[in-house]
Amino acid sequence: MTDTDQTGSTSPLAGLGRMIAVSSGKGGVGKSTLTANLALALAGQGLRVGVVDADLYGPSIPGMLGIPGDQPPAMSPAKKVIPAQAHGVKVISMAMLSGDDKPAILRGPMVTKYLQMFITQVDWGTLDVLLLDLPPGTGDIQLTLAQAFPLSGALVVSTPQDVSLKIVRRGLRMLEQVNVPILGVVENMSGFTCPSCGEVTHIFHQGGGQKIADSLNVPFLGSIPLDPAVVDGGDAGRPLILDAPDSPAAQAYRAVAAAIGGKEQDGPGLAVPFDWQVAQGSGQPAGAAAIEGGDPERPVALEYDTSGLHIRWQDGGEQVIDPRDLRLACQCAACRDEMSGQRLLDPASVALDIQPTRIWSVGNYAIGVAFSDGHSSGIYTFPALRAMKQVEAEDV
């Protein structure tokens, strides 16, 4: 996201960092609990974090973070709403405007209007990450929201039951159709943590989230066990991650944060997060030095020129990928059939001179690429890039 638009004026989205939606196909799967814990875990990495409680009908974030409802927020001199702050995280929610015991009855267009306000009329200051706790479901409202904001990506939360996983599949399709990159699937309540010994027992099916993620070629970011302390922490306004940081659930929340936050890296590599506007030539990530014997699947530098995307890997390997090959390799649900794995994208429809217009980091495991044909829902994991064909010497 650029800080200024083409006329040079400051955009209302300037300084909001990466906008990440947390979504779920149905209610009650633990989406808000994940958002609250994730926000704290990201703040714990030193990131500046904001949370928009976009669940206008059932706002629960303030309660989970111990923010009293029904206390109208103050206004800044610039007439912007000052967000509440809790545990180092900034928050805006309908509960602060209307009290969480008065469910909002709003039609779709009003929901978008409120959320525009929550994002652009709030004095967020400078953020690294803005989390959006979306209302549950995959209907029109979610679709409109996904289209209304320049989301860097979305997390999808599910429980292990088959019915929940089927709904997840629908949610993933919806997001991909509106070109929102899927950062990954998180499975919640996937085993029971014994309150006395801390051991995790799998009381439902296991591995469903992983299977869905695999079948759709999106990352699986982890399983969060069922833990009564999660409920107690949520009810007390102190997310579990604060009071039981060593519990399996807290560790799982931190693992999700590490995957999407990008601050915890195993060894030096490309400086993330970045948002490289390739077409405008701004925001190219700073490169790092390759180290001998380094991870062959971690890039240390990215360049782009007429011959293609140049990737230098940590083990010293160099690769040039043709932009058209990159577009044709897109694994998103619009480009590849999720069941058969067959390509849906007709190669004849991809222009020979297609170019990437924007490349951004997706956690510390992948890049997202937007192309000159308007397609931007593809996520390319580092191993998938490394496995791609190199531009032939005579082509360069």
Ligand SMILES: Nc1ncnc2c1ncn2[C@@H]1O[C@H](COP(=O)(O)OP(=O)(O)OP(=O)(O)O)[C@@H](O)[C@H]1O
């Ligand atoms: N891992 C977990 N272990 C135990 N309880 C959990 C876990 N995750 C969430 N819960 C509990 O499940 C309930 C629903 O969670 P939450 O409100 O986060 O779901 P949601 O998907 O946001 O629901 P909605 O969309 O309806 O607001 C809460 O009482 C919460 O404390």
